[in-house]
Amino acid sequence: xxxxxxxxxxxxxxxxxxxxxxxxxxxxxxxxxxxxxxxxxxxxxxxxxxxxxxxxxxxxxxxxxxxxxxxxxxxxxxxxxxxxxxxxxxxxxxxxxxxxxxxxxxxxxxxxxxxxxxxxxxxxxxxxxxxxxxxxxxxxxxxxxxxxxxxxxxxxxxxxxxxxxxxxxxxxxxxxxxxxxxxxxxxxxxxxxxxxxxxxxxxxxxxxxxxxxxxxxxxxxxxxxxxxxxxxxxxxxxxxxxxxxxxxxxxxxxxxxxxxxxxxxxxxxxxxxxxxxxxxxxxxxxxxxxxxxxxxxxxxxxxxxxxxxxxxxxxxxxxxxxxxxxxxxxxxxxxxxxxxxxxxx
Amino acid sequence: xxxxxxxxxxxxxxxxxxxxxxxxxxxxxxxxxxxxxxxxxxxxxxxxxxxxxxxxxxxxxxxxxxxxxxxxxxxxxxxxxxxxxxxxxxxxxxxxxxxxxxxxxxxxxxxxxxxxxxxxxxxxxxxxxxxxxxxxxxxxxxxxxxxxxxxxxxxxxxxxxxxxxxxxxxxxxxxxxxxxxxxxxxxxxxxxxxxxxxxxxxxxxxxxxxxxxxxxxxxxxxxxxxxxxxxxxxxxxxxxxxxxxxxxxxxxxxxxxxxxxxxxxxxxxxxxxxxxxxxxxxxxxxxxxxxxxxxxxxxxxxxxxxxxxxxxxxxxxxxxxxxxxxxxxxxxxxxxxxxxxxxxxxxxxxxxxxxxxxxxxxxxxxxxxxxxxxxxxxxxxxxxxxxxxxxxxxxxxxxxxxxxxxxxxxxxxxxxxxxxxxxxxxxxxxxxxxxxxxxxxxxxxxxxxxxxxxxxxxxxxxxxxxxxxxxxxxxxxxxxxxxxxxxxxxxxxxxxxxxxxxxxxxxxxxxxxxxxxxxxxxxxxxxxxxxxxxxxxxxxxxxxxxxxxxxxxxxxxxxxxxxxxxxxxxxxxxxxxxxxxxxxxxxxxxxxxxxxxxxxxxxxxxxxxxxxxxxxxxxxxxxxxxxxxxx
Numbered sequence: 001x002x003x004x005x006x007x008x009x010x011x012x013x014x015x016x017x018x019x020x021x022x023x024x025x026x027x028x029x030x031x032x033x034x035x036x037x038x039x040x041x042x043x044x045x046x047x048x049x050x051x052x053x054x055x056x057x058x059x060x061x062x063x064x065x066x067x068x069x070x071x072x073x074x075x076x077x078x079x080x081x082x083x084x085x086x087x088x089x090x091x092x093x094x095x096x097x098x099x100x101x102x103x104x105x106x107x108x109x110x111x112x113x114x115x116x117x118x119x120x121x122x123x124x125x126x127x128x129x130x131x132x133x134x135x136x137x138x139x140x141x142x143x144x145x146x147x148x149x150x151x152x153x154x155x156x157x158x159x160x161x162x163x164x165x166x167x168x169x170x171x172x173x174x175x176x177x178x179x180x181x182x183x184x185x186x187x188x189x190x191x192x193x194x195x196x197x198x199x200x201x202x203x204x205x206x207x208x209x210x211x212x213x214x215x216x217x218x219x220x221x222x223x224x225x226x227x228x229x230x231x232x233x234x235x236x237x238x239x240x241x242x243x244x245x246x247x248x249x250x251x252x253x254x255x256x257x258x259x260x261x262x263x264x265x266x267x268x269x270x271x272x273x274x275x276x277x278x279x280x281x282x283x284x285x286x287x288x289x290x291x292x293x294x295x296x297x298x299x300x301x302x303x304x305x306x307x308x309x310x311x312x313x314x315x316x317x318x319x320x321x322x323x324x325x326x327x328x329x330x331x332x333x334x335x336x337x338x339x340x341x342x343x344x345x
Numbered sequence: 346x347x348x349x350x351x352x353x354x355x356x357x358x359x360x361x362x363x364x365x366x367x368x369x370x371x372x373x374x375x376x377x378x379x380x381x382x383x384x385x386x387x388x389x390x391x392x393x394x395x396x397x398x399x400x401x402x403x404x405x406x407x408x409x410x411x412x413x414x415x416x417x418x419x420x421x422x423x424x425x426x427x428x429x430x431x432x433x434x435x436x437x438x439x440x441x442x443x444x445x446x447x448x449x450x451x452x453x454x455x456x457x458x459x460x461x462x463x464x465x466x467x468x469x470x471x472x473x474x475x476x477x478x479x480x481x482x483x484x485x486x487x488x489x490x491x492x493x494x495x496x497x498x499x500x501x502x503x504x505x506x507x508x509x510x511x512x513x514x515x516x517x518x519x520x521x522x523x524x525x526x527x528x529x530x531x532x533x534x535x536x537x538x539x540x541x542x543x544x545x546x547x548x549x550x551x552x553x554x555x556x557x558x559x560x561x562x563x564x565x566x567x568x569x570x571x572x573x574x575x576x577x578x579x580x581x582x583x584x585x586x587x588x589x590x591x592x593x594x595x596x597x598x599x600x601x602x603x604x605x606x607x608x609x610x611x612x613x614x615x616x617x618x619x620x621x622x623x624x625x626x627x628x629x630x631x632x633x634x635x636x637x638x639x640x641x642x643x644x645x646x647x648x649x650x651x652x653x654x655x656x657x658x659x660x661x662x663x664x665x666x667x668x669x670x671x672x673x674x675x676x677x678x679x680x681x682x683x684x685x686x687x688x689x690x691x692x693x694x695x696x697x698x699x700x701x702x703x704x705x706x707x708x709x710x711x712x713x714x715x716x717x718x719x720x721x722x723x724x725x726x727x728x729x730x731x732x733x734x735x736x737x738x739x740x741x742x743x744x745x746x747x748x749x750x751x752x753x754x755x756x757x758x759x760x761x762x763x764x765x766x767x768x769x770x771x772x773x774x775x776x777x778x779x780x781x782x783x784x785x786x787x788x789x790x791x792x793x794x795x796x797x798x799x800x801x802x803x804x805x806x807x808x809x810x811x812x813x814x815x816x817x818x819x820x821x822x823x824x825x826x827x828x829x830x831x832x833x834x835x836x837x838x839x840x841x842x843x844x845x846x847x848x849x850x851x852x853x854x855x856x857x858x859x860x861x862x863x864x865x866x867x868x869x870x871x872x873x874x875x876x877x878x879x880x881x882x883x884x885x886x887x888x889x890x891x892x893x894x895x896x897x898x899x900x901x902x903x904x905x906x907x908x909x910x911x912x913x914x915x916x917x918x919x920x921x922x923x924x925x926x927x928x929x930x931x932x933x934x935x936x937x938x939x940x941x942x943x944x945x946x947x948x949x950x951x952x953x954x955x956x957x958x959x960x961x962x963x964x965x966x967x968x969x970x971x972x973x974x975x976x
Contacts, residue, residue: 159649166643324471
């Protein structure tokens with residue numbers, strides 16, 4: 001291996017690591033706010049990438065029908081509960097089940113009619129399409145189990161992963177897709193070729209990180225989410241509706257998933273089941289951060305990205321084995337550092 | 346007609362029909378048994394011990410690949426002594442598979458099981474994926490094409506080449522596994538395993554090494570999976586990575602959860618349901634959706650969501666209840682009404698539903714008060730010196746010193762937030778002090794785990810009652826006697842522990858009688874009043890035959906008569922030489938029972954002395970009355 005290859009691999013690792021970093025943030029956010037270990041996060045990545053690919057091919061992505069179906073079921077369930085005299089939040093329900101799906105449908109129609117070639121319009125339409133899937137899934141799958149243990153919620157996540165992957169196969173078929181890159185530019189920096197797409201991915205990911213930081217540090221909604229993550233009961237006593245916080249964190253997770261998918265789709269071919277592996281690498285990163293620390297999760301993501309890039313050079317057949325086995329020494333290390341016995345929630 | 350007879354009858358019917366069934370049915374039944382062996386291990390892990398794994402398929406793969414490699418490898422053929430028959434190879438393969446599985450599962454368990462519960466399942470996802478890729482990429486395991494040409498199993502010259510013959514072995518292994526697991530759960534170690542799910546802190550305080558127990562449960566489940574893989578390899582006579590992928594690992598978990606993860610038979614039910622459903626859906630769904638692919642995973646996922654939301658115990662309890670209703674006419678015909686009711690209740694307990702409390706039984710009459718032993722004979726049991734505990738900027742305990750002698754009742758009181766519970770956790774090993782020394786039975790206890798405190802003779806109750814709500818009072822109290830038993834896992838599985846178990850239960854019943862709970866011995870602990878549950882906790886602590894008893898608000902929720910009975914019990918224990926430390930809010934109660942009182946306020950000791958001295962102490966009056974005025 002010479003330095004040029006090393007730099008190329010490092011660049012690859014950085015690009016992938018940036019995407020894993022985004023995903024690991026979403027995973028930590030969802031876990032700390034809702035106690036849900038959201039294994040199905042990766043499916044949003046695939047859905048985002050493949051919906052974008054279909055929009056570019058001039059077709060309406062079937063994820064729109066999934067959104068409509070979930071919205072209809074969620075609306076039906078809420079109205080039924082309302083009819084039975086239970087307390088329901090009609091405003092949030094209407095927002096997620098009518099306003100957002102209508103907006104997504106409208107954006108897709110506008111994009112197809114007015115700007116069929118515009119990548120920006122396609123991306124916005126995709127984000128609007130995928131984002132409401134998060135809160136709807138949260139409402140239907142997790143909310144009835146709000147008092148369940150972390151373990152049961154995790155099993156639900158795995159069941160959801162199965163459902164979404166199966167639907168992905170039905171929606172998008174077994175063949176892979178690649179989307180048009182944001183930029184075709186290539187730069188030659190001291191003998192190392194840097195593609196515009198890589199720069200765009202790293203830049204956008206860094207930008208999103210800053211935006212999220214500002215959101216959590218400055219905005220009242222972000223602060224409320226952080227408060228919920230620290231202490232659910234306390235947050236509820238302060239008047240923060242924790243269910244809305246759950247919906248919001250799932251919306252953010254879906255949005256981050258969709259963006260990650262759109263960023264990575266021009267670089268690798270995305271299949272209906274690619275998202276799971278990408279999401280799991282985000283998990284490995286999040287676990288390095290103990291499912292609690294954002295900065296450590298980012299560091300973990302960069303490590304995972306580099307490890308993956310270099311192992312694909314040295315032992316490409318064992319790339320996934322090496323990346324996923326990393327979790328064992330990490331956990332061993334955490335285990336040796338922990339002394340007290342945790343009581344399960 | 347008892348459930349046991351019904352089970353045996355169904356199995357006998359299956360055995361009689363076995364030679365007559367069509368080939369296809371036989372092979373489906375054989376796979377159900379193979380899946381159920383894996384699912385039974387998952388039931389033990391998930392529903393009973395409160396852990397879970399998505400990676401069991403990888404262990405199945407280890408068992409299958411170990412034997413496949415050993416039986417077909419040219420290296421092995423070269424070194425195999427010609428004197429030995431080659432039919433021994435698969436059995437050596439079984440041992441190799443078990444050894445490899447044991448090693449891998451132990452390492453994974455050691456890495457994750459000391460951490461909180463969600464790390465193990467996450468780790469099994471990663472591990473399940475890794476191993477699948479590893480199987481597919483290792484040259485000597487045949488890569489993605491796999492290994493073919495495995496020899497059939499032979500038992501004493503009998504070839505088990507046909508699925509009909511191997512299916513019999515598979516069902517025998519399954520029944521043996523279920524029998525052993527049921528025995529295990531109905532033993533001293535079984536009680537410890539059940540305690541893992543509800544509260545590890547409580548289990549540790551009973552002297553149970555929870556991390557070790559969890560690792561053992563995980564390893565046992567992995568070994569079952571490995572045996573299933575070995576049978577699978579010699580049934581198919583061919584292995585490739587596909588049946589050991591993460592998706593199949595997830596399916597195994599679905600089987601356990603859909604069937605009923607708290608019940609061993611749920612594993613059989615779940616495997617049968619999922620296998621039959623898969624058979625149907627694999628044809629139906631692609632036709633319905635107009636595309637080819639594994640769409641059954643969508644149906645399974647949705648089924649899981651519905652089961653978890655509507656039947657959190659799985660389908661087995663509902664099925665068992667339905668079956669019980671169907672069978673009840675037969676049951677009343679089978680014997681006298683009394684025995685059938687007993688059978689009903691036994692059955693109801695087995696399916697997780699407990700009989701309601703028949704009537705409230707007042708506790709035993711107050712025992713006569715024995716004289717207090719002379720002060721000079723007393724030995725210091727527990728000595729805490731200058732113990733401090735800080736949480737961030739908050740000093741919860743500030744150089745608290747307190748001693749406890751044999752044959753005394755020492756009360757620790759203080760306003761809310763004074764640091765009593767923190768101190769309690771420090772002296773029972775649940776939490777660690779930042780500063781200070783703690784000596785228990787003459788041993789320095791710094792940094793030792795709670796189970797070490799239990800070993801030295803410290804028993805405790807919890808402020809927030811930590812009982813296994815669905816288990817009987819007897820079972821809960823017997824958990825306290827965990828340390829006194831010797832029978833391990835193997836003896837329990839083989840039913841060699843009955844003698845010891847009977848002796849243990851006899852002693853436990855004696856403790857129950859002493860605490861006035863004998864009438865409730867077979868009631869579910871969760872159905873008792875909160876006050877009675879606190880007494881169950883005391884009985885559980887006493888079952889460990891402690892020398893030091895720490896009671897956290899034992900009188901809270903008790904009625905007047907019950908409080909008198911409790912006071913009498915504590916006096917009796919004191920007379921027997923126990924040192925008792927009580928945290929309590931009920932001042933009347935404290936002042937009547939305590940020999941000494943220590944008062945905490947804002948984390949520091951403000952007074953210590955006899956009840957009479959404390960009642961006169963200006964600092965105490967100020968702390969209590971001042972506190973009241975501020976509120």
